[in-house]
Amino acid sequence: MNAEFVHRRDSPVQDACAEDWRVRSSPEQLLSGLTVGGGETRCTGCARALREGERVLVYAYRMANEREWTVARYYCRTCRTDELEAPTLCASEALAEATLGTVYNGREQTHAHCLLAVDPVTMSQPSEGRPR
Numbered sequence: 001m002n003a004e005f006v007h008r009r010d011s012p013v014q015d016a017c018a019e020d021w022r023v024r025s026s027p028e029q030l031l032s033g034l035t036v037g038g039g040e041t042r043c044t045g046c047a048r049a050l051r052e053g054e055r056v057l058v059y060a061y062r063m064a065n066e067r068e069w070t071v072a073r074y075y076c077r078t079c080r081t082d083e084l085e086a087p088t089l090c091a092s093e094a095l096a097e098a099t100l101g102t103v104y105n106g107r108e109q110t111h112a113h114c115l116l117a118v119d120p121v122t123m124s125q126p127s128e129g130r131p132r
């Protein structure tokens, strides 16, 4: 898949749903290395704790007026779905496969999972779907 997300960096929030093709980057770039919370990462479907090195499916979104992606859900191999249930207007949404890695914060002495080897499955653009 080689579709691309569109970033809007210099546009007013009120027309944030409009398309702007000036800045692009791929979901791989956007999600790779993204830290996904500290401590445990659990499957949204079965609540099983996901382990480092495990191949997972993640659901991530970015509202049109935000820069950062938010990974909202994780799925294990058993619970994964390959389709976005209901695309949300004004949000870029993506399903992607990723391997869970671990990052260590030496200063705070905490571990967190991060996304490695990201492989997009499907995505929707801000102009698709209905208002949240």
Ligand SMILES: [Zn+2]
Pocket (backbone or CB within 6 Å): 043, 044, 045, 046, 047, 048, 075, 076, 077, 078, 079
């Ligand atoms: Zn599961």
